[in-house]
Amino acid sequence: MSGVGAWSDAELRAAIVEGRDPKSRLAPVMPSDSYRALTPSDLDAIIAVLRKTPPVDSRLPAQERHGALEPRNSIPGAERPFSETELANPERRGVYIASLARCMGCHSGEVSGAPDPQRRLGEGGKVFRTPAGAAVASNITSHPTKGVVPGRTMS
Numbered sequence: 001m002s003g004v005g006a007w008s009d010a011e012l013r014a015a016i017v018e019g020r021d022p023k024s025r026l027a028p029v030m031p032s033d034s035y036r037a038l039t040p041s042d043l044d045a046i047i048a049v050l051r052k053t054p055p056v057d058s059r060l061p062a063q064e065r066h067g068a069l070e071p072r073n074s075i076p077g078a079e080r081p082f083s084e085t086e087l088a089n090p091e092r093r094g095v096y097i098a099s100l101a102r103c104m105g106c107h108s109g110e111v112s113g114a115p116d117p118q119r120r121l122g123e124g125g126k127v128f129r130t131p132a133g134a135a136v137a138s139n140i141t142s143h144p145t146k147g148v149v150p151g152r153t154m155s
């Protein structure tokens with residue numbers, strides 16, 4: 001068996017927002033921390049998309065695990081499911097979208113090799129190697145000279 005076709009909705013929910021499969025914890029590469037904010041209806045909508053994905057019987061390499069797999073932190077204010085009422089508030093809606101869009105997964109500083117949005121929210125610094133050279137995640141905090149401000153010059 002290769003897909004998640006036989007999984008229950010509850011099992012899919014646990015994988016997506018809690019980072020658990022029926023046997024173990026999923027590696028933090030699967031960014032469940034960013035999806036904890038999903039409203040119940042948006043989570044159901046994602047599951048409906050998975051259910052519609054045509055089945056493919058793929059052969060995957062075995063998982064390799066080295067060391068403990070610690071869950072990552074959600075961004076502040078997105079640690080639990082949002083309600084529809086909260087989404088009517090533009091500021092809360094922004095937090096919701098930023099969590100799902102994983103802005104701070106790239107833009108937060110890293111602690112022990114993993115982004116730490118609780119302690120180093122938005123400070124940037126993660127380096128992405130691209131064929132065109134290194135791209136460094138920017139500081140997207142409201143810092144007046146180092147963050148994103150009009151007229152700031154690139155250095």
Ligand code: HEC
Nearest residue numbers: 098101102103104106107128135136137138139140147148
């Ligand atoms: C996959 C990683 C990744 C994700 C996800 C991501 N960014 Fe970025 N972002 C980058 C990198 C890398 C740069 C710098 C690119 C460059 O300098 O060419 C950047 C640049 C920016 C800039 C320009 C800032 C500056 O000083 O130049 C802003 C603003 C920004 N991102 C905001 C966001 C927001 C808001 C989100 C979520 C909606 C987001 N980013 C998601 C990696 C990411």
